[in-house]
Every structure is written in structure tokens, then in C-alpha cells.
Amino acid sequence: MKLERFETLLDLHGPELSSWPEAEQPSARVLLSESADGRSIQEDALFMEDALNSYSVAMPSASFEASLLDLAPSAPRAAVKESLLSRILNIRVMTSAGMALASMVFGVFIGLSVMEPVILDDEADAFLSAAAGSFDSEFWQEEDAG
Numbered sequence: 001m002k003l004e005r006f007e008t009l010l011d012l013h014g015p016e017l018s019s020w021p022e023a024e025q026p027s028a029r030v031l032l033s034e035s036a037d038g039r040s041i042q043e044d045a046l047f048m049e050d051a052l053n054s055y056s057v058a059m060p061s062a063s064f065e066a067s068l069l070d071l072a073p074s075a076p077r078a079a080v081k082e083s084l085l086s087r088i089l090n091i092r093v094m095t096s097a098g099m100a101l102a103s104m105v106f107g108v109f110i111g112l113s114v115m116e117p118v119i120l121d122d123e124a125d126a127f128l129s130a131a132a133g134s135f136d137s138e139f140w141q142e143e144d145a146g
Contacts, residue, residue, distance in 0.1 A: 001027035006038055015045035
């Protein structure tokens with residue numbers, strides 16, 4: 001077993017070889033008997049495991065819990081059931097509807113003010129009538145000048 005593989009298995013299964021897969025234990029024992037680096041790495045892992053196992057956290061005091069609860073956001077206010085009329089007359093809805101109506105009226109006014117009546121003379125009217133009645137491709141080709 002190489003030292004890198006030993007470190008990987010040590011990270012996965014811990015420093016006690018008895019918790020390793022049975023197939024890996026004999027080669028790990030050989031590595032530990034032959035490698036001072038392997039023994040050092042295992043000792044460091046044992047020390048870390050002991051330190052983590054002996055660490056404990058004291059229970060928080062009642063005043064600490066109370067101060068945490070004071071920091072918590074307050075419960076939302078009970079929703080007031082609104083009537084249909086009050087929802088329809090909501091100021092936001094009315095403002096939005098008024099803005100939409102004003103925009104529409106302004107657009108129609110601008111559209112009507114820029115329109116000019118179409119005035120066709122007799123020659124243009126005759127051309128449009130002939131063009132609409134003819135599907136012949138020769139009609140659409142320009143006559144050669146000359």
C-alpha cells in the first residue's frame with residue numbers, strides 16, 4: 001500500500017484499523033510496520049479523534065436563549081379579510097388602471113392627429129384598378145423606354 005492510499009483510507013475510516021475494510025487492513029499493518037511517516041500520520045489522526053471526542057459544548061443559559069428569542073422577527077399580523085369592493089377600489093389598482101387609460105387615450109389622439117386623408121387622382125385610381133384585376137406578369141414589368 002502506498003502512503004497516499006493509506007491517508008485516503010485514514011480520512012474515510014478513521015485511525016483505528018479495525019474499522020477499515022478487511023481487505024485493506026493487512027496492507028495497512030505492513031505499511032505501519034515499515035513506514036515512520038505512516039505511523040506519524042496515524043498518531044496525528046488518533047490525537048485529532050481524541051480531541052474531537054473529548055470536546056463538549058455547555059448548555060446555553062436561559063438569559064442567552066431569551067436574548068435570541070428577542071432578536072427573532074415578530075409574527076405576521078393576522079390578515080384582514082378585505083371585501084371585493086375594497087379590493088377593486090384599491091389605490092394601487094385604480095392608479096394602474098388610470099395610467100393605462102390615459103396612455104391609451106393619448107395614443108389614440110396622437111394616431112388620429114397624424115393621419116391625413118388619402119387623396120387619389122384619376123390616374124392612380126386607374127392604375128390600382130388595373131393592377132388589382134391583372135395577374136399577368138407582363139403587366140408588372142416596366143416598358144422599355146425608347
